[in-house]
Amino acid sequence: MNSAEKSIVRDINLAPQGRLKIDWAREHMPVLNRLRERLSVEKPLAGQKVAISLHLEAKTACLAELIRDAGAEVTITGSNPLSTQDDICAALAVSGITVFAKYNPAPEEYKYHLIQTLETRPDLIIDDGGDLVSILHAERPDLIDQVKGGCEETTTGILRLRSLEKSGELRFPMVAVNDAYSKFLFDNRYGTGQSVWDGINRTTNLVVAGKTVVVVGYGWCGRGVALRAKGLGARVIVTEVDAIKATEAHMDGFSVMPMAEAAKYGDFFITTTGNKGVINGSHYPLMKHGAILANAGHFNVEIDIEALEQQAVNTQTVRKDITEYLMEDGRKLYLLAEGRLVNLAAGDGHPAEIMDMTFALQAMCLLYVHENHQKIGPKVIDVPYHLDEQVARYFLESQGIQIDDLTEEQEKYLASWEL
Template sequence: MNAIEKSVIHDISLAPSGRQKINWAKDHMPVLGRIRERVLVEKPLAGKRVAISLHLEAKTACMAELIRDAGAEVVITGSNPLSTQDDICAALVSEGVTVFARYNPTPEEYKSHFIMTLETKPDLIIDDGADLVTILHSERPDLLEQVKGGCEETTTGIKRLLSLEKSGQLKFPMIAVNDAFSKSLFDNRYGTGQSVWDGINRTTNLVVAGKTVVVIGYGWCGKGVAMRAKGLGARVIVVEIDAIKATEAHMEGFTVLPMKEAAKQGDFFVTVTGNSKVITKDHYEVMKDGAILANAGHFDIEIDKVSLEELSIQSEVVRKDITQYHLLDGRKINLLAEGRLVNLAAGDGHPAEIMDMTFALQVLSLLYLHQSNEKIGAHVIDVPYEIDEQVSRHFLESLGIQIDELTPEQTEYLGSWEI
């Protein structure tokens, strides 16, 4: 069967619209372009099948097609039910990529798409949130034998993988792409910072300047969200459990408060923790009328939706991607994108130039893993520094930016203990 016959998507006739989006993104992803020039000749993944679980939008499609150009058969599914773009799925299928995904599937359909992806028996995987890995190890161990390893995109996924490794149950190597410098410093900070506010602004169409924004979690993603909120003219409050990160937020000029106090002051709330129930009943009870809640963590568990529903006498969709909850005392609380990733469920995700670096890391890490999986063993490892540095170097070159190099004398000095 060809890709069209094997795939499960919404509508193949949407392919031309998806191709326009992919071509636009590809024109702004020069690092992937450099890698494509090499793999088109070498075909390093010839004869291999690669399964991908990521947000299915234009930038992801560029990476999927690059892996196909490297010789692999590519199978892809979405890592979030509201971030999948049906026209992108159609465009990929029309170019020979097998796709199991559609926008807003039922929970049962969403789970089945993961299973169908894994039942193609991939040799390598690219995961987002460790969903594929978790299903392989818990529900479908019969499919483990073929998999030689994979790469993980997110902080949440790496936490799950490290837990799996610590328990001694991880069966193949995984590369922690999220933790690479060229990912965490740029994608998590600048990408998340811009795309979260893009999602919030286009969804609410409200001014941010003069408002109070509460950022819950001050990791690299939280830093980006807080930085961009400040740039939009907001007063920013940071909520943290880590004293070092809280100190950094204070030094950056942000107010640091416990969540119970911040809940009384916020106009916008953005969760960026990777943890569950960081906004709960206690916080809803003291929030302002009209408060707006958004999540920028991987799963829709950071905002306690069950408690919000229990406190409400009515809920209604008042605008695309905004559900308004009416509380007994007359206050209204607005939840964006059902508490899912607001930058992708209610926006187009990170800018193309940012994802260019991240997906270049994914591709180069996948090629490294393909060559070295037996040597690595069943462990979670960092992206080799040479790959990390190569991606940033390619990015600078694409902008025409040059940097200095050490002279032989300087190299010798830095390698010696003598003055």
Template sequence: MAANARENSIVADLALAPQGHLKIDWVEAHMPVLSRIRKQFEAEKPFKGLKVTICLHLEAKTAYLAKVVQAGGAEVTITGSNPLSTQDDVCAALVEDGVTVFAKYNPDPAEYKQLVRKSLESKPDLIIDDGGDLVTLLQSECPELGENIRGGAEETTTGIIRLKALDKQNLLKFPMVAVNDAYCKYLFDNRYGTGQSAWDGIIRTTNLVVAGKTVVVVGYGWCGKGVAMRAKGLGANVIVTEVDAIKAVEAHMDGFRVMPMVEAAKLGDFFITVTGNKYVINGEHYDVMKDGAILSNAGHFDVEFSKPDLEARSESIRTVRKNIEEYRLKDGRKIYALGEGRLVNLAAADGHPAEIMDTTFALQALGLKYVNDHYKEMGKTVINVPYEIDEQVARYKLESLDIAIDTLSDEQRKYLESWQA
């Protein structure tokens, strides 16, 4: 398998493998839940004889997930879900470990799309997707490559939105498990993972202080909650913009100022978009922004703030620091965009902490096994992660932390199931 992987893969430089192995070894040491599942998979071989294609941000934690799935007997092919989050040394290490890889850091758009397509040419039985990229490609351009697919698992809010749109139109061709909607995903990964890693990317890229600045968080879903919470902890004055009245009330009661974007645009020093939507920051907002405002995005696609509108208002654009583009507007103001508007926590940092991705990728691994075990009766639809799997991952995590919790007595359980006091 290793020889085939080396022969078939497309990566930047296989000589980088030693560095990649060190990164993978580091995250493995901090992902005990996934390591426990790996031992289970090694014993049971749930994917024996099957082909699995993975499309995720291709860095060390994802690489370890690929190795866990491989330990379950699968022939694994992997590609990156974002051109700026791929780490070439990790790709090289995976090839040495027998995983077929189609990914490079920062390919041009045409090459990037071709690499994703190549990952499907094995005609996989199962997929793990991020942002619905694999599913969308299979639906729109190469349906013949999806003929063998039993089902898969989806990582992100954006991906779930796309999958549910397909499902609503009866266009989905196989079942997909909404890993993003599991408790152990959005409560921890979206909130604590995005909250920490987005600021990691912003701070290491700008080398600027956050305390005392005004931070505008665009969207108050679980990712937005995490970004706002961390901004507050860093000493920022936080403003939240929302289109959902319930989330807006929640943000207000959490102690944040809430206002429309056109008002927040006048006040912000840092802007972080986390909506999964398009052009939530656009021309009318750029027209009133401060000189020196900094834009970043923690949503899946690079469309949350409008780069065309920013370019149209600019007389010059230059790179002033790695992952920072300076847009000098025609009136002399400067607006800065981080990581080309792509996911700032991955384009400009290393993504979520390993301990966070431990639970998320445990859900991916067990969710994929669930699909393989039950795809015949699941139907071609989007389903939630079964609660039993969600709870199992949480219990594994508690055990890894040496934390014990109480259990209900028979009397307590009976009381909770009764309508009588």
């Protein structure tokens, strides 16, 4: 049975449409292309089974095909129900990759796809949000023994992994790709910053200039969202629980206040924390008519949707990916993309050039785990700096940018305590 026959996709006939999107992304991913040239010849993953759970869109497809070209047998599923694109799934299924994914599946179907991916008995894993690793440890420990290790893409997943490691239950090494410089400084800041507003703008078709944007959380994703909001002409308020990050937001020129105060002023609210209930039932009565709520975190828990539904007297879909909540006093609040990550659920995700760096890092870290898993042991590790720097160097080279190298005398100076 070939990959198309084994796959579970919505419509295999969408493959040509998906292939055009994948090819467009590939044209703008020079770092991955450079890796492909080498790995497709060397085949370092020959004989290995790789399971991937990522947002299933065009850039992800480029990574999956790179890993396939490196010799692996690849199975892929989505990491969020609304970020899967059916035409991409079809294109991958006819390209030799097994796919278990559909756009907007029922919760039980979404989980079934994850389990089917794991039942291929993978040697290596790429996870986004920690669902594959969590299911392996909590529900399918019978599939763990063959797993050498893997990589985690995002903040939420790393939080789950650190908790698993702290409890002493993590069974294999995982690389915290999200914490690499080439990831959070560029992907989280510039990628999230642009793609969140791409999703909001295409969904609402409303002007941002002159309005007030409340950014909840000032990590690297929050920094990017706030920076782009400022560039679009908005007034920006930041809410935080971390005094250092709050100080940074203040020094960056943004207003800083508690959510209970910020709720009175926002036209747009964007959550970027990875935590639950950062906008909750106590905040909705304070919001003005027409306020728009969006989430940029991995799971749809940052905005308390249950409380919003309980306070509303009526709900309706007023535009694709916009749910209107009519409150008892006549105000209307709007939730984008069911509270799921707005840049992918209501957009195409990060720009191709940004994901080029992130996915090159994923591929290089996967190879590192493959080669060093026994030495690493069952723990969460940071991306080795030489891999992080190599991705940045590849990127600079692709842009025609050169930098200086230290001279032998300078290296000696820096290594000495004597002046």
